[in-house]
Every structure is written in structure tokens, then in C-alpha cells.
Amino acid sequence: MRKNKVDIITLGCSKNLVDSELLMLQFQLNGYAVAHDATQIDGEIVVVNTCAFIGDAQEESINMILTLEEAKKQGRIGRLYVMGCLSERFLKDLKKEMPLVDKFYGKFNWKSLIEDIGKSYHPDHATDRVLTTPSHYAYIKISEGCNRTCAFCSIPLITGKYQSRTIEDILAEVKHLTSKGVKEFQLVAQDLTYYGLDFYKHAFIPTSPLERGRGRGGLPELVERISDISGVEWIRLHYGYPSHFPYDLLRVMQERSNVCKYMDIALQHISDPVLKRMRRNITKQETYDLIGRIRNEVPDINLRTTMMVGYPGETDQDFDELIEFVNDIRFERLGAFAYSHELGTYAYIHLSDDIPDEIKQERLDYLMQVQEKISLVSNGQKVGKIFRTIIDREETDYYIGRTEYDSPEVDNEVLISKELKLIPGQFYNVKIENAEIFDLFGKALY
Numbered sequence: 001m002r003k004n005k006v007d008i009i010t011l012g013c014s015k016n017l018v019d020s021e022l023l024m025l026q027f028q029l030n031g032y033a034v035a036h037d038a039t040q041i042d043g044e045i046v047v048v049n050t051c052a053f054i055g056d057a058q059e060e061s062i063n064m065i066l067t068l069e070e071a072k073k074q075g076r077i078g079r080l081y082v083m084g085c086l087s088e089r090f091l092k093d094l095k096k097e098m099p100l101v102d103k104f105y106g107k108f109n110w111k112s113l114i115e116d117i118g119k120s121y122h123p124d125h126a127t128d129r130v131l132t133t134p135s136h137y138a139y140i141k142i143s144e145g146c147n148r149t150c151a152f153c154s155i156p157l158i159t160g161k162y163q164s165r166t167i168e169d170i171l172a173e174v175k176h177l178t179s180k181g182v183k184e185f186q187l188v189a190q191d192l193t194y195y196g197l198d199f200y201k202h203a204f205i206p207t208s209p210l211e212r213g214r215g216r217g218g219l220p221e222l223v224e225r226i227s228d229i230s231g232v233e234w235i236r237l238h239y240g241y242p243s244h245f246p247y248d249l250l251r252v253m254q255e256r257s258n259v260c261k262y263m264d265i266a267l268q269h270i271s272d273p274v275l276k277r278m279r280r281n282i283t284k285q286e287t288y289d290l291i292g293r294i295r296n297e298v299p300d301i302n303l304r305t306t307m308m309v310g311y312p313g314e315t316d317q318d319f320d321e322l323i324e325f326v327n328d329i330r331f332e333r334l335g336a337f338a339y340s341h342e343l344g345t346y347a348y349i350h351l352s353d354d355i356p357d358e359i360k361q362e363r364l365d366y367l368m369q370v371q372e373k374i375s376l377v378s379n380g381q382k383v384g385k386i387f388r389t390i391i392d393r394e395e396t397d398y399y400i401g402r403t404e405y406d407s408p409e410v411d412n413e414v415l416i417s418k419e420l421k422l423i424p425g426q427f428y429n430v431k432i433e434n435a436e437i438f439d440l441f442g443k444a445l446y
Contacts, residue, residue, distance in 0.1 A: 001043070001078055006035070006046070007034075007035050007038055007041045007077070008023065008035070009041070009046070009047070009049065009064060010036065010037060011061050011084070012050070012057060015190075016051060018139050019107075021131060023049075025125060027114070029120075032045070036130075037132070041068070043078065045081065045117070046081070048064055048065055048068065050082060050084035051084065051085050052088070053085070053154065054154075054340035054342065062086070065094075069098060069100040073100065080101050081102055081105065082103075082105070083104070083107075083110040088107040088158050103116060127169065136182060136392075137185070137234075137390075138182045138184075139185075141165075142170055142187055142189050143165060143191075144163045144189075144190075145190065146161075146191050148243075149281075151277065151278050151279040151346035152278060152311065152339060152347045154343075154345055157344050157345070162197075164194075167222055170222065171225060178231035178232060182231075184233060184234040184236070185235050187235065187236065187238060190239060191239060191241045192237055192240045193249075197218060218248075220249045223253075223256075224252050233258055234390070234404060235258060235259045237249075237260075237263055240264060240266075242280075242282050242286075243282045245265075247293065254298050261298055261404060262303075262304070264407070265304070267305045267306070268280060268307060269307065269308060269311065269314075271321045271322065273315075274314055277311065277313055277347075278347075287325075291303070291329055304332070304410070305333070306335045306337070307326070308339055309336060310355040310363060310364070312351035313351065313354065323367065326371060326374070331374070332378050333410070333411055335410070336364055338357075338360035375437050379437070379439075379440055383433065386429050387404075387430055388429060389401040389442075390426070391427075392413075399416040400414070401416055401428070401430065412438055412439060412440055415439055415441050416430055416442055417441075422444055430444050
């Protein structure tokens with residue numbers, strides 16, 4: 001065990017990562033050496049930031065805590081703290097089952113951890129953080145919570161109602177990060193497209209071309225104002241919701257060169273009966289219309305989506321419709337997961353988890369096989385073209401970069417040959433020479 005060292009372990013999504021980064025700075029301001037996701041966990045203090053979205057994530061979090069409890073028994077670590085979504089949702093059970101954890105914190109009260117160990121929380125640094133990402137990009141969390149009522153989702157049970165951060169607060173954070181050299185910003189939230197509608201009372205969602213530009217206080221204005229900040233090279237949008245989509249955002253994306261032609265919008269399914277049971281508040285035809293309009297107004301956009309298989313009552317016909325939809329739309333990026341029957345959700349209370357696990361897995365495997373073929377064709381269409389590419393890191397045989405169509409961790413990488421000396425964090429024009437399912441290969445141009 002190393003004195004004056006804090007190990008922070010982050011499980012789950014990039015929104016959790018932002019919380020960990022904020023906490024890390026507070027520890028540093030109090031004189032601690034802080035390590036994130038270290039290969040050797042030996043801190044005087046260890047904090048686990050947990051996820052509880054679905055059963056697999058809960059299991060991962062629980063296993064990590066149990067492993068650390070054993071390390072504490074053996075004297076390899078000191079105090080052990082748990083924060084995040086798992087303890088927000090299952091606090092009483094965790095306290096009972098994991099007595100070696102010194103204290104549990106939820107999703108929002110983790111700031112008191114600093115005071116509980118006898119140190120001072122620094123409110124003047126409330127939005128400053130230690131970046132765990134490469135220094136040229138960062139995640140910006142623009143809200144907490146969710147007001148949607150999807151039947152399968154436990155997130156509102158954990159995070160509560162939607163709470164937008166003010167535009168001024170977000171802009172101040174972006175300006176601070178650009179002053180430290182950050183060039184690329186991933187905007188994240190449970191639901192980006194609801195941004196501002198909770199407290200900007202004059203914000204509204206334009207529904208026709210004549211209304212564009214009139215709505216103030218929502219996501220389109222936020223993205224516009226971030227794009228005006230000197231030093232912001234790329235803005236990328238994650239986790240949009242299809243119902244009541246703010247179409248004025250497409251104008252912003254088309255007009256602003258530093259807004260990536262990229263949208264992550266989780267659709268979950270396409271069959272009308274499934275969408276209705278999911279309580280998604282959108283139909284099959286409306287979904288097709290939405291995607292058609294997005295691609296019509298931003299022709300070179302790349303779309304990422306997430307699909308769910310094995311939802312209660314999903315028939316073979318429903319699944320066939322989903323496959324047909326994926327083949328029709330040909331998403332550049334697609335992830336998928338099998339339905340998880342989550343305690344307390346509407347689906348858990350009102351529907352039976354009636355699809356056998358082996359059927360769920362078969363459907364998931366087949367869907368991803370279909371997507372792999374689409375991804376290979378999509379990537380192949382980039383061969384011979386030149387893309388502005390940011391360099392994330394240098395490896396033994398290649399520089400690793402990304403185009404504006406690639407978000408960190410979840411999308412393609414560009415493997416760039418080493419004819420030229422390239423600098424991580426800088427942009428280069430890269431000609432794509434070859435393509436695989438999940439990777440592009442290219443060379444940097446002079």
C-alpha cells in the first residue's frame with residue numbers, strides 16, 4: 001500500500017468518467033498523488049465509480065468491489081470507497097453485503113467524500129478536472145438525468161429528472177479546456193436532444209424551415225456557441241433521442257465546419273409493436289422519416305445507433321423488420337445488446353422476460369454479422385479519399401488517428417504508416433489506402 005496515493009477506477013460510460021476526473025482534481029488539490037485505472041492498485045485510498053445500466057454492468061461493478069475488498073483484507077490497499085450508479089440504486093443492499101467498503105456514495109453526493117476524509121472540497125474548481133483522456137480531447141457532460149419514459153431503462157430511476165447545465169457554465173468549461181490545449185469535444189448526456197427544455201422556457205423545437213434559428217436555449221444554440229470559441233476544432237454529439245428531434249441542429253451541423261458530421265442517436269428498434277411496448281413515443285415510419293431528413297440535410301453525415309434484441313414479446317417478424325431496417329439505412333456505426341430485465345423498470349413490472357437467453361444471443365450475433373458487412377462496405381468507400389485526421393497516439397508500427405466520423409473508444413481508428421513524423425494531438429491530411437471492418441489504413445500527406 002502506497003501512502004498519499006489515490007486509485008480511482010471508472011466503470012461504465014463517459015459520463016461517469018467526467019465525474020471521476022472532477023474527483024481526481026479535488027484529491028490533487030489536497031496533496032494526493034492520483035492514478036486512474038492503474039494496472040497496479042495499491043493506494044492508501046481506492047474509489048470505484050460504478051455502473052448499473054444493465055445486469056452485465058452491475059455484475060462487473062460488484063466483482064470489482066469484491067476484488068478490492070479482498071485486497072483490503074490482505075493490506076494491499078487502504079480505505080475503500082464506492083460511488084456512482086450502482087450505489088445510487090442499491091445502497092441498502094450494498095451496505096449489507098459489502099461491509100469492508102468504508103462508505104458508499106451515490107451519483108451526486110460524491111463531493112462529500114473529500115470532506116469525509118478530513119480534507120477540503122474546493123468549489124472554486126468545481127468544473128476543473130484532471131483529464132484521463134489524451135490531452136487533445138475531452139468529454140463535456142451537458143446535463144444529468146432523463147425525462148424519457150422508456151420501459152426498459154433504469155437510468156431515470158438512478159439519475160432522476162433531466163437537469164440541464166446552463167449554457168454559460170458549459171461555455172466557461174470549454175474555454176478553460178481550450179486554454180489547456182483541448183481541441184476536440186465530445187458532448188455527452190443521457191439525452192442530448194432534450195437539452196435546455198427543462199429551464200430555458202423560451203426554447204422550443206423548430207418543426208419547419210421557417211422556424212429555424214428562432215429557438216434559443218436548446219441544443220442548437222449550445223452547439224453554435226461552443227463552435228464560436230477559439231480553439232474548438234471538433235464538436236461531436238453523443239446520445240440523442242429520436243422523438244421530437246431538434247432539426248435546427250442540422251442547420252448548425254451543416255453551417256459550422258468544426259461541428260462533426262456525426263450523430264449518435266439510439267433507436268433501439270424499428271418494429272411498431274416493439275417500439276410501442278418500449279414506450280419510445282415514435283413509430284417505424286417516423287423513424288424512417290427522421291433518418292431520411294437527417295441524411296438529406298447533412299448528406300455526408302455518419303450515423304451511430306444502438307439496437308436492442310430480445311425485448312419482451314419480440315417475434316421473429318419483429319426481428320426480421322429490424323434486420324431489414326439495418327440493411328435499408330446502412331448505419332456507418334452500430335452497437336447492439338440483448339435485453340436485460342431490470343428491477344423497477346416499467347418492463348420489469350408489466351412485461352414478462354419471455355425471450356430465452358439463447359435466442360437473444362442468436363439474434364444479437366446475427367445482427368452484428370449483418371452490421372459487419374455494412375461496416376466493411378462503408379469503410380471500403382473511404383479508400384482513395386483524403387480525410388482530416390487527428391493523431392491520438394503512436395504505437396510500434398503505426399500512428400493511430402481518427403477522422404471526424406470516429407469517436408474515441410467506440411468507432412474506427414485510422415492506422416497511419418510511419419513515413420512521416422506525426423505529433424499526437426495534431427491534425428493531418430491522411431489518404432486512406434485500405435479498409436477492414438473496424439479499421440482504416442492510410443498514409444499522411446505532406
